[in-house]
Amino acid sequence: MNFANGSVLTVFRTFAFFAGCAEIVPLTGGPSDNRAALPVDGTQNPEQGALHVSQNELNVKLNEFFTLNDPTNTAVMNPNAGKLEVTSNKRDLSIKWDGPLQPNTTYIIQLNGTIRDLNEKNDTIHQFVFSTGDQIDSLKINGLITDGFTNKPSNAYTIGLYDSLKDPYKNAPVYICKSNDKGQFEFSYLKAGEYQLFAFLDTNKDRLPSIGEDIAYSSKLIASGDSTAFSHILASKPKNPVKQLQLKVLNPGTFFASGKEISESSLTINSQPVQIIKRFAADSILAVLPSSSNEVYTFIDGTDTITKIISLKDRNKNFFVSGKIYKNAWTLGDTLLFETNEFIEKIDTSLIIVEDKTKLKVKYDALFSGNQVRIIPKSAIAFDMIVDFKMGALRGLTNVNDSIKVELKTYRTSDLSNLKLNIESLKGQWVIQLMDGSNPIRTFFKSESDSVVNWNNVIPAVYQIRCIRDVNGNGKWDMGIWETKAQPEEVVRFDLKSKLRPNWDIEETLELKPNE
Numbered sequence: 001m002n003f004a005n006g007s008v009l010t011v012f013r014t015f016a017f018f019a020g021c022a023e024i025v026p027l028t029g030g031p032s033d034n035r036a037a038l039p040v041d042g043t044q045n046p047e048q049g050a051l052h053v054s055q056n057e058l059n060v061k062l063n064e065f066f067t068l069n070d071p072t073n074t075a076v077m078n079p080n081a082g083k084l085e086v087t088s089n090k091r092d093l094s095i096k097w098d099g100p101l102q103p104n105t106t107y108i109i110q111l112n113g114t115i116r117d118l119n120e121k122n123d124t125i126h127q128f129v130f131s132t133g134d135q136i137d138s139l140k141i142n143g144l145i146t147d148g149f150t151n152k153p154s155n156a157y158t159i160g161l162y163d164s165l166k167d168p169y170k171n172a173p174v175y176i177c178k179s180n181d182k183g184q185f186e187f188s189y190l191k192a193g194e195y196q197l198f199a200f201l202d203t204n205k206d207r208l209p210s211i212g213e214d215i216a217y218s219s220k221l222i223a224s225g226d227s228t229a230f231s232h233i234l235a236s237k238p239k240n241p242v243k244q245l246q247l248k249v250l251n252p253g254t255f256f257a258s259g260k261e262i263s264e265s266s267l268t269i270n271s272q273p274v275q276i277i278k279r280f281a282a283d284s285i286l287a288v289l290p291s292s293s294n295e296v297y298t299f300i301d302g303t304d305t306i307t308k309i310i311s312l313k314d315r316n317k318n319f320f321v322s323g324k325i326y327k328n329a330w331t332l333g334d335t336l337l338f339e340t341n342e343f344i345e346k347i348d349t350s351l352i353i354v355e356d357k358t359k360l361k362v363k364y365d366a367l368f369s370g371n372q373v374r375i376i377p378k379s380a381i382a383f384d385m386i387v388d389f390k391m392g393a394l395r396g397l398t399n400v401n402d403s404i405k406v407e408l409k410t411y412r413t414s415d416l417s418n419l420k421l422n423i424e425s426l427k428g429q430w431v432i433q434l435m436d437g438s439n440p441i442r443t444f445f446k447s448e449s450d451s452v453v454n455w456n457n458v459i460p461a462v463y464q465i466r467c468i469r470d471v472n473g474n475g476k477w478d479m480g481i482w483e484t485k486a487q488p489e490e491v492v493r494f495d496l497k498s499k500l501r502p503n504w505d506i507e508e509t510l511e512l513k514p515n516e
Contacts, residue, residue, distance in 0.1 A: 016369050036124040037066040037091075037117045050130040056081075057096045058109060065091055065118045073205055074114040077107060078175040078187075086114060095128075096213070106189045112178070119368075129189055139190040139224040139457055145199055145216050147184045148234035148488030149477055153183030157216065157235065158202045161187060161195035163387045164221050168198040169209055173434030174209075183232075187224075199233060219485040234327045236488040245304035249289065251314040253342035253396050254371060258284040260301065277343060277370040286371065291315070291398050318402040321373070321389050327439060330385055330408045331416060331457050335377040340391075342396035344368045351393035356383040356410070359432040368443055381410045417460050417500035418466035421453040422509040431468040431475060435493075436461060445475055463492040465510060 043061035043306040046053045048253050073088035082099025095109055111126040114241050129136060141161070145154040160173030174195065179185045185199075200209035209215060216235040220369070245267075246259035254277065257267060261282045267270040267274040275288040289297070289310075299306045319342035330336065346368060354362040354377060362385065367377040372396065373389060385408045394401040423432065432453055441463070444453045468477045469490040480488040 001102065001251075006197065014509040022151055025413065031111065032453050037064045038124075039063070039126070040458075044128065048129060050126070051134060051136075053107075053130045053132055054101065056097055058102070058130075060093050060128070062091050062093060062115070066093075066115050067118060069114055069116050071111075071114050072351045073207075074112050075109070076112070076176055077109050077175075078189075078328075079105065079107065080174075080176075081107065084109075086111075089194060089242050101132050101202060104131075105130045106133075106135075106137035106191065106436065108161075108189050116291075119131055126284070127188075131446070137189050137191045139192060141187040141197075141222065141224060141261070143184065143197070144183050144232035145235055148216075148236040148480065149491055151491060151493060153181065154179055154199075154214075154216065154235045155181045155183065156201070157183075157185075157199045158207065159185045159187075159197070159199045161190070161222075161224075162198055164194050164196055166196070166216075168196070168200075169211075172208075173198070179231055182241050183343065190224040192224055192363045194223050197222050197233065201235070203208050211242065212237075214238075215480075217480070217482060217485065219487060232252075233284045234488045235479065236391055238479065238482055242281075245301045245306060245396060246305055247299060247308070249308060249310060250341040251289075251310065252317050252319055252399060253289050254286055257299075260304070262301065267299065269297060269299055271300075275343070288397070289315075316399060318391065321394065321401050322340075323387075323404070323406045324434075325408065327459065328406065328408050329411060329459055331411045331459075332413065333457070334377075334378075336377075336387065336408075338373045338375070341395060342394075342399070343371060344373065344394050344396055346374065346395040348393050348395075350487070351390035353388040353390070354385065355388075356381050356385055358383055382411070382412075384408060384410050410458075411459060413457065414503050415460075416457040417502065418505045419453075419455045419458055419463075419496075419500060420505070420507040421455075421465070421485065422507070423453055424451045425457075425512040426467060427468040428472050430486055431470050431477070433466045433468075434458070435464045435466045440466070445470075458500055460499070460504075461498050463495065463496055467492045467494070 022250055039271045040061045040063050045059050046055065066088065068086060068088050071084070075086050077084055077097060079095045079102065081101055083097065085096040087094045094441065101237070104158065107130055109128040115124065115126060116261050135229065145152055145159070146152060156177040159177050159179060160168060161175040162171065175187050175190060177187055179187050199216040201214040203213055204210055205273050214235050214237050216233040218233055235259060241261035245257065250254040250256070254283050262285050264273055264276055269290055272290060276285050277288060278286040295309050295311055297308045306512060315512040319340050321338050321340050324337040324339055349366050352366060354364050356362060362381060363378045365378065367374040377385070387406045387408065389401060389404045390399040391403045426446060428448060430446040431444055432444045436456060442455045471489055472478060478489045480486055492512065494510050496508055498508065500506055
């Protein structure tokens with residue numbers, strides 16, 4: 001089981017440094033190799049752990065020839081003292097910075113894979129430490145960053161400790177490091193104080209958080225001298241504050257619109273109001289693409305105007321029908337859902353043939369709405385079933401469907417399993433889903449009072465359970481909101497202890513530990 005807010009971020013009062021190369025920390029993901037080029041004792045200036053340093057350059061000789069690997073992105077100085085210039089000459093390494101050093105401050109220069117020897121191209125993590133004051137600061141912060149929805153470790157995130165009153169989007173961090181492939185990170189040689197912990201996935205490699213990049217953060221300030229355990233931070237993609245219309249056309253007859261709040265009165269196409277087929281959220285809809293006498297379509301929503309050229313040839317194509325059916329299987333009582341890329345105006349059931357493999361016809365009810373068709377077989381079937389949409393079975397605004405034949409495995413009640421979940425340990429509102437890999441098979445919306453979930457007639461397989469703590473009661477997972485320091489909603493995963501088997505009744509209990 002994985003828990004999204006287990007207590008894993010810890011702060012330590014420990015101190016250790018070594019002569020030559022400083023301790024190699026695993027947090028930043030660079031592999032440690034004893035054959036890599038290492039500093040020669042007595043050649044580092046200022047020396048490791050030196051006090052009262054005032055110079056703007058560090059020099060050291062390594063024990064073999066080496067090359068530099070992308071020092072702009074692999075060399076970091078904490079706290080930042082300006083732009084780093086890393087150069088090499090045979091076995092000599094020089095690191096310069098163009099800003100002033102602060103008084104009574106410990107500085108750490110970390111080279112994460114910056115140095116590689118000439119032959120094996122081995123690299124390692126070097127850490128050089130010195131102070132402008134009377135002592136070396138000795139505090140550490142360890143932590144973990146995971147994806148708020150998948151619970152997987154978040155690798156290669158830039159983690160920053162910021163001044164408690166500064167905005168990370170506008171100010172540089174006081175200290176910086178990166179998470180490794182296990183999502184772990186570590187700050188060392190910290191000065192005592194309170195910091196805002198903020199992380200971002202630096203996709204454009206500018207060392208600054210940018211709008212749209214995934215982020216993670218602590219809701220409270222972190223004191224570097226505190227021994228209290230903190231919850232690990234959860235990464236999610238922030239909502240884009242730039243409200244701008246975005247479109248994706250699905251020829252021949254529909255389109256997706258998103259990016260800003262959309263209503264039938266606000267969005268027009270060629271000066272005509274939009275016809276919404278399905279609303280996913282306030283800022284996300286599927287809508288009808290109307291017919292036009294030419295190939296120019298102008299979408300207008302407030303100050304946003306998007307013009308698209310859509311060929312008449314594409315608009316006149318027959319539309320497709322796709323089945324939204326789990327594992328192409330059917331059990332008695334199931335509704336078969338089919339979707340199209342056209343707004344359906346009429347269906348001809350004489351052209352929709354449902355039969356089993358022996359050609360025995362199956363009676364059914366058919367419903368249609370928007371771009372969806374639902375087929376509901378009315379009787380039990382002994383053999384696998386075939387649903388055959390002939391061309392013209394569905395008529396849209398300007399054209400008809402392509403033909404499609406879907407074969408479905410038929411399950412009888414005796415082939416299926418029943419699952420009962422005891423969920424008393426999940427307090428509050430939750431969205432509980434039966435998962436086959438990344439596919440939710442069944443969904444239950446738990447209220448404050450629910451203590452049991454019963455899922456009957458489930459296709460036998462090995463399943464997992466995904467539970468989303470539905471804080472705002474909207475029935476879905478919500479990402480974090482940096483402006484209010486709200487965290488992503490908690491996601492907990494359970495592996496069922498038993499495989500669901502034909503004609504079995506399985507009962508299991510979901511146990512959420514008190515501190516999770």
